[in-house]
Amino acid sequence: MATHVDLGEPVDDGLLLKPETPPKNSTLQSPKGSESAKPGSSPSTGSNSSKRSRTDDESSSSPSRLGSKRVKRRAPSTISPFTSAEGYSLLYSDLRLKLPRGGDGFLDFLPNVSFVDKTPCILELPDKFRYIILRPPQFGKSAFLSTLVVYYDIRAADQFHEQFQSLAVSGQVLPHRNQHLCLWFALSSVDTIGSLAEVEEDLDSTITRTLTCFLIQYAKELNLSNPYDYLNSYGDKFGLVLDLVQASGHTLFVAIDDYDAPITIRTIDQLELFSQRPEPGEIESLLDRNFWRPLLNRSDVIEKLFVMGTFPVKYKTLQEISFSDPRSVPSFRTFCGFTEEEAFDFTRSVLKEPDLDELRRCCGKFSFPFDDGVDEPVLHPRQVMNQILKTHRITGSKPFHIVSTLLAILPGHSNKPQEASIDGLIELVGAGVVDCDVESESSSSSVLNGGAVTWRDLYYAGALASDRQSKVLRLNNSAVLELIHSSVDSIVCERHGLDGFPDTWYVSNLHKTLKPLVEAVSTILQALVRSSFGRKHEPNLPGALELLMGKSQGLGLGKRPKILFPPSGGRVQVTAYPARAPYPRAPEFPTNIHIWELKTLTLRGMWLGANPNDNDPTPEALEKLYKELLCLDEEQLLRRRYTGCSPASGAMETVEVGSLLDDDPVVPQFLSVGGRILLRVPFVEPEPEREWEEEEDGVFDFNESSEMEETIVADLRKRRVPFEDFESDEDSESDVDW
Numbered sequence: 157m158a159t160h161v162d163l164g165e166p167v168d169d170g171l172l173l174k175p176e177t178p179p180k181n182s183t184l185q186s187p188k189g190s191e192s193a194k195p196g197s198s199p200s201t202g203s204n205s206s207k208r209s210r211t212d213d214e215s216s217s218s219p220s221r222l223g224s225k226r227v228k229r230r231a232p233s234t235i236s237p238f239t240s241a242e243g244y245s246l247l248y249s250d251l252r253l254k255l256p257r258g259g260d261g262f263l264d265f266l267p268n269v270s271f272v273d274k275t276p277c278i279l280e281l282p283d284k285f286r287y288i289i290l291r292p293p294q295f296g297k298s299a300f301l302s303t304l305v306v307y308y309d310i311r312a313a314d315q316f317h318e319q320f321q322s323l324a325v326s327g328q329v330l331p332h333r334n335q336h337l338c339l340w341f342a343l344s345s346v347d348t349i350g351s352l353a354e355v356e357e358d359l360d361s362t363i364t365r366t367l368t369c370f371l372i373q374y375a376k377e378l379n380l381s382n383p384y385d386y387l388n389s390y391g392d393k394f395g396l397v398l399d400l401v402q403a404s405g406h407t408l409f410v411a412i413d414d415y416d417a418p419i420t421i422r423t424i425d426q427l428e429l430f431s432q433r434p435e436p437g438e439i440e441s442l443l444d445r446n447f448w449r450p451l452l453n454r455s456d457v458i459e460k461l462f463v464m465g466t467f468p469v470k471y472k473t474l475q476e477i478s479f480s481d482p483r484s485v486p487s488f489r490t491f492c493g494f495t496e497e498e499a500f501d502f503t504r505s506v507l508k509e510p511d512l513d514e515l516r517r518c519c520g521k522f523s524f525p526f527d528d529g530v531d532e533p534v535l536h537p538r539q540v541m542n543q544i545l546k547t548h549r550i551t552g553s554k555p556f557h558i559v560s561t562l563l564a565i566l567p568g569h570s571n572k573p574q575e576a577s578i579d580g581l582i583e584l585v586g587a588g589v590v591d592c593d594v595e596s597e598s599s600s601s602s603v604l605n606g607g608a609v610t611w612r613d614l615y616y617a618g619a620l621a622s623d624r625q626s627k628v629l630r631l632n633n634s635a636v637l638e639l640i641h642s643s644v645d646s647i648v649c650e651r652h653g654l655d656g657f658p659d660t661w662y663v664s665n666l667h668k669t670l671k672p673l674v675e676a677v678s679t680i681l682q683a684l685v686r687s688s689f690g691r692k693h694e695p696n697l698p699g700a701l702e703l704l705m706g707k708s709q710g711l712g713l714g715k716r717p718k719i720l721f722p723p724s725g726g727r728v729q730v731t732a733y734p735a736r737a738p739y740p741r742a743p744e745f746p747t748n749i750h751i752w753e754l755k756t757l758t759l760r761g762m763w764l765g766a767n768p769n770d771n772d773p774t775p776e777a778l779e780k781l782y783k784e785l786l787c788l789d790e791e792q793l794l795r796r797r798y799t800g801c802s803p804a805s806g807a808m809e810t811v812e813v814g815s816l817l818d819d820d821p822v823v824p825q826f827l828s829v830g831g832r833i834l835l836r837v838p839f840v841e842p843e844p845e846r847e848w849e850e851e852e853d854g855v856f857d858f859n860e861s862s863e864m865e866e867t868i869v870a871d872l873r874k875r876r877v878p879f880e881d882f883e884s885d886e887d888s889e890s891d892v893d894w
Contacts, residue, residue, distance in 0.1 A: 158589040164723060167297050174468070174513075175234075183702065187379050190553070191763070196584070200631075201772065203485035211784075217380050218401070220504050222421070226462065227638050230646075233384045234664055235681075236324045237485055238261070238550070238822045239368060242517050247747055251415060254505075254506045254507070254540060255268060255269065255270075255544065256544075256664040257406050260679055261298070261299065261302030261305075262299070262305070262306045262319075263302075263306060263319065264683045270502050270505040270506055271388065272494060272498045272501075272502055273300075273323050273324055274296070274300060274490075274491055275303065275307075275320065275323045275324045275325045275490040275854060276325075276485040276487060277327065277485075277488065278303070278307055279324070279325065279330075279487075280485050280486065280487045281485065282333075282480070283459075284459050284460060285460055285461070285462075285480045286460075286461040286477065286478070286479045286480050287462050287463065287466050287480050287621070288415075288461075288463040288464075288465075288474070288479055289462075289463070289482050289488065289733065290464070290466060290467070290468060291464070291466070291492045291493075291524075292463055292466060292522070292555075292616070292618025292881070293466055293558055293618060294536075294537070294538040294553075294555040295492045295493055295536065295537060295538070295618070296491075296492035296493060296537050297413065297414075297464040297492055298342075298413055298419045299490060300415055300534070301340070301411045301464060301493055302412060304321060304409070305338045305340060305409070305411060306463060307320075307325070307333055307334075308332075308335060308336045308338055308376075308409040308460065309334060309336070309337075309338045309378075310334050310335060310336060310337060310377065310406070311373070311374070314611070315331075315399055316333060316334060320834075326865075330472060335407070335409075335418055335459075335461065336406065336407050336408055336409040336459060337377060337378075337401060337406050337407070337408055337409070338408070338409045338411070339366075339371070339373050339408055339409075339410045339411070340366075340410075340411045340412075340413070340415045341362075341368050341407070341410075341411070341412050341447075342365055342414060343362075343412065343413070343414050343415055343416075343417045343418055343443075343447075344414040344417035345362055346358055346359050346362050346417070346443075348418050348419075348433050348434070349430065349432050349433055349810035350433075351434065352434040352438055352439075352442065354436065355433075355434060355442060356417075356442055357395075357441060359392075359442065359443065359446055359447065360446065360474050360548060362441070362810075363393060363394075363446070363447065364387055364388075364393060365391050365393070366775070367387055368383065368384065368386070368387055368623050370397065371383035371386055371397065371400075372384065374504070377404055377406060378400045378401070379404065380400075389512055390452065391685055391834070392838075393450075394450035394451050394454075395450065395453070395454070398453075398454040398457055401457050402406075402454070402456075402457045403794060406457075407457055408457055408458045408459065408460075409459065409460040409461075409462075409661075410451070410458050410460070410462070411459075411462050411658050412462070412463040412464070413464055414465055414466075414470075415463050415464065415465040415469065416466055416467045416469045416601075417463040417465070417605065418439055418441060418443060419436050419439050419467075419604045420466065420470060420558070420604060421466055421558075421561055421603075425711060427760075431714050432788075435606065436604055436606050437606075438467065441472075441602075442472050442721075444471045444722070445882070448471050448473040448474060449473045452473055452474075452477060455477070459764060461614070465743065466558070466617065467601040467603075467604055467613070467616045467617075468601055468616070469601070469604060469685075471692075472504065472750040474860050483525070487522075488633055489523075489531075489532045490534050492534070492537075493522060493534030493535060493536065494519075494534055494535045494540055495532065495533075495535070496516070496533070496535060498518065498522075499515060499535045499537075499540050500512055502540065502738065503515060503543070503544060506544050507544060508713065510543075510544075510619055511543075511547075512545075512586070512802065513564070514543065515535070515540065515543050516535075516721075517633070517634050517718065517721040517762065518539055518542075518633055518634050518635055519535040519536045519539040519540055519543065520535065520536055520539065520544055520621060520632035520633025520635075521533035521535060521621060522534055522535075522618075522621050522634055522638070523621060523622060523623075523624070524538065524622075525594070525624045528653075531624065531666065533621075534858060536552070536618065536633065536854045538552070538555035539555060539633065539635060541722070542555075542635075555618065555635075556617070556618060556619065556635060556636055556639060557637055558617040558618075559614065559617045559618060559619040559636060560639055562576075562603065562609045562613060562614060562617060563639055563642075563644075564638070565579055565582075565609060566580075566581070566609055567608070570608065572593065572594070572608075574610050574611060574612070575608045575609065575610055575611075576608075576609045576610060576611050576613070577612055578643060578647055579727075580611075581640050581643060581644050582644050582647070582684075583647060583687065583688070583695070583702065584631065584640070585637070585644070585702055585703055585720070586680075586681075586684040586695035586696070586700060586703065586878060587684075587693045587694065587695050587696060587699055588625070588630060588631055588693075588696065588698075588699055588720065589623070589628040589629065589630050589631075589689070589693050590620070590628060590629050590693075591627070592611040592612060592615070592627070592628065592629045594615055594622050595611055595624070597867035599617060601613050606800070608694055614629070615629050615687060618636075619636045619639075620632070620636075620781075622837055627837060628693070631720060631723070634718075634720075634721050634758075637702075637721070638716070639709075640867055641716075644703070644706070645706040648680070648703050648704075649706075649726065650677075651683075652679050652680055652683065654704070655674065657676055657704070659675065660673075661673070666746065670835060670837065671835075672822060673704075673862070674826070674835055676702050676704055677697070677701050677833065678705050678831075680700045680835050681695060681697065681700035681703055681828060681831055681833065682786075682831045682832075684699070684842050685759065685782060685830065685831035686702060686782070686831075688777065689776075689778045690774070690775030694758045694760065695753045696756040696828065697755065697756045697826055697828040697833070698719050698720055698722075698728070698754050699717050699720065699757075700828075701728070701754065702719040702720045705717050705719060705730070717730040717731070721726070723825050723832060727751050727752060727753050727827065728750075728751070728752045728753075728754055728766070729748040729749055729750065729751055729752075729825060731749060731750070732749060732750050742828075750824070750865060751823045751824075752824050752825075752826060752829075753815040753822060753823055753824070753825045754826050755816060755819070755825070755827045755828070756827075756828045757800065757816070757827065757828060757829045757830065758800070758811065758830070759773075759781055759785075759830040759831070760773060760778065761798050761799050761800040761829050762785065762796060762829065763777060763778060763781050764799035764810075765798040765799040765810055766781075766796070766797060767799035767838055768799065770830060782830055782831060782832065785829060785831070785832050786831070786832055787831045790834065793813060793829055793832070793834070794812065794813050794814035794817070794834075795812060795814065796813050796829070797810050797812055797813070798810065798811060798812070798813055798829075804869050813827075813829055817834065817837075818836060819836075820838060820839055821837070821838055822838060823838065824837045826839075827887070834856040
């Protein structure tokens with residue numbers, strides 16, 4: 157897996173390697189300055205500049221040195237954990253040494269870098285293949301492609317054992333290595349801003365530049381004496397190059413990176429330029445006509461084809477070709493991304509005491525469907541990097557930039573269940589899932605064709621993870637949850653009248669009562685329940701509390717509470733009140749922590765408990781039951797029966813509601829029964845009532861006056877900092893300065 161500590165640059169992460177000494181990069185350049193393709197280097201072939209800038213020594217290497225790199229033996233990192241106290245600059249430098257740089261390919265990795273060896277995936281590849289594989293942005297696609305280029309490149313045969321020494325393929329019988337001429341296209345370099353004629357001109361320039369680099373690189377194998385200007389006046393460039401390859405007796409390995417990039421809007425800034433682009437369908441037809449069809453017209457010389465991207469695009473030519481099923485290769489489950497074991501080992505190689513629970517919470521688990529039904533989830537590699545950087549207060553790049561763009565263009569409401577909306581996001585947080593069977597859909601991404609954003613689009617962008625068995629998409633990491641909060645918090649606050657909740661929160665903590673919290677979260681939960689009648693998935697208590705605490709920075713809590721993704725054990729932890737009371741002259745309290753246990757009983761389960769012999773309830777029956785439960789007193793509600801899946805046995809069982817609450821719980825228990833919340837708190841000896849009075853020296857003492865509390869609340873309303881002024885948990889570690 158490779159990434160850079162530099163910020164703001166979308167880079168794929170996937171394979172990390174560690175040479176003992178840095179390789180001396182050689183980059184071929186034509187007399188006109190065109191950049192050549194370097195096997196296994198950054199996937200920048202066809203662009204004027206690579207993903208990272210090269211030094212003068214790197215860019216001035218002569219053509220004759222191509223393929224002469226000698227990379228020393230790669231081995232795991234032995235760098236000791238950070239012990240320096242020289243300040244952030246030295247710390248940042250040390251961290252740069254341990255983490256790969258953005259845009260690095262297989263041969264570009266620096267020494268002393270922790271790595272994850274993904275070469276075992278290569279051992280399962282067949283003799284001939286054609287694959288199209290989709291993965292979220294910055295998930296390791298480019299790094300893996302660069303590894304395949306080095307593995308199959310005929311010119312790298314002499315250096316194979318040095319380049320792959322200590323990796324999984326070392327010492328194996330590998331009859332198919334170093335067999336091909338390798339042609340790499342990175343379609344992200346095609347500029348689609350402008351008229352259709354301008355886009356066509358830029359695409360032609362990219363094709364010419366890439367093919368020229370290919371001819372320079374393999375001039376000896378193709379018997380070319382002057383490859384630099386060979387294509388300048390030739391019409392069918394692909395035809396000429398493919399004829400040369402066939403005449404030479406060689407075959408091709410073709411790698412296409414970011415095949416959807418010319419059509420995808422990747423950043424919010426590009427939204428402003430959208431009106432200056434041709435229609436997505438026009439760009440798709442242009443690429444199909446000028447790129448895909450001439451490239452694949454001579455597929456007899458392309459023995460191996462590997463296409464990678466983020467969103468599905470149905471290019472007409474690709475529909476006419478038979479592609480291999482990637483699900484037939486088991487290692488493709490994990491060839492991009494980190495398994496949990498890989499992520500933990502990688503993090504431990506850089507940090508002395510990593511927070512593994514936080515790593516799971518922030519990186520999420522992504523599963524990609526396979527025919528055998530076995531799911532082997534992987535963590536987002538860029539998020540693993542970001543967690544390492546965050547430990548030392550360094551902000552990493554944002555792997556969910558496309559998600560931010562898609563959320564920015566969502567409508568407030570949509571009547572189509574497959575389309576995402578702001579209301580849909582609120583319901584997603586409330587229930588944690590949304591119905592969507594990704595495998596049943598085979599069409600192009602609708603947003604690429606100028607349509608509305610769908611839940612499938614958010615899945616492909618990495619915002620949601622697929623649950624194959626339940627046929628739903630799930631929220632699975634806190635970074636995406638932060639982006640969703642930025643879209644829905646103000647709507648939730650306005651819709652449920654939560655402007656005064658910071659006052660309520662402070663006073664309820666002052667009096668050590670959770671009743672105001674129960675009332676506030678009940679308002680949100682019941683609204684979600686009323687909108688869910690007849691749906692497969694009902695809202696739950698953690699989701700409603702997550703929406704309530706969406707503005708938690710406004711409560712002075714600093715970090716956002718870990719509600720939807722709690723630490724191991726499942727109990728929610730919320731800061732009781734700020735370390736400094738919001739009233740400037742009030743006494744300072746120690747920062748205590750609320751620990752809560754949250755349980756949810758669904759309306760459907762309550763209905764099945766009362767009607768064990770009937771079929772599934774209708775929406776009207778659920779609505780009637782909901783109103784009935786709200787009118788019951790607590791004793792009647794506790795005697796009701798509930799049918800649900802037992803956490804212990806995994807089987808369906810029917811129990812009384814009261815059996816799910818403890819008489820004297822260790823921590824406060826919240827039980828949602830069809831939208832109504834019951835509360836049980838541990839028994840605590842009551843303390844004598846104490847109230848404040850200000851003495852002459854300006855220090856508050858507990859006395860008999862009750863006016864001070866009213867003063868605090870009134871001052872809060874006047875002085876409270878607006879919610880929008882607070883940074884999110886992902887960007888700030890500091891407490892709120894009241």
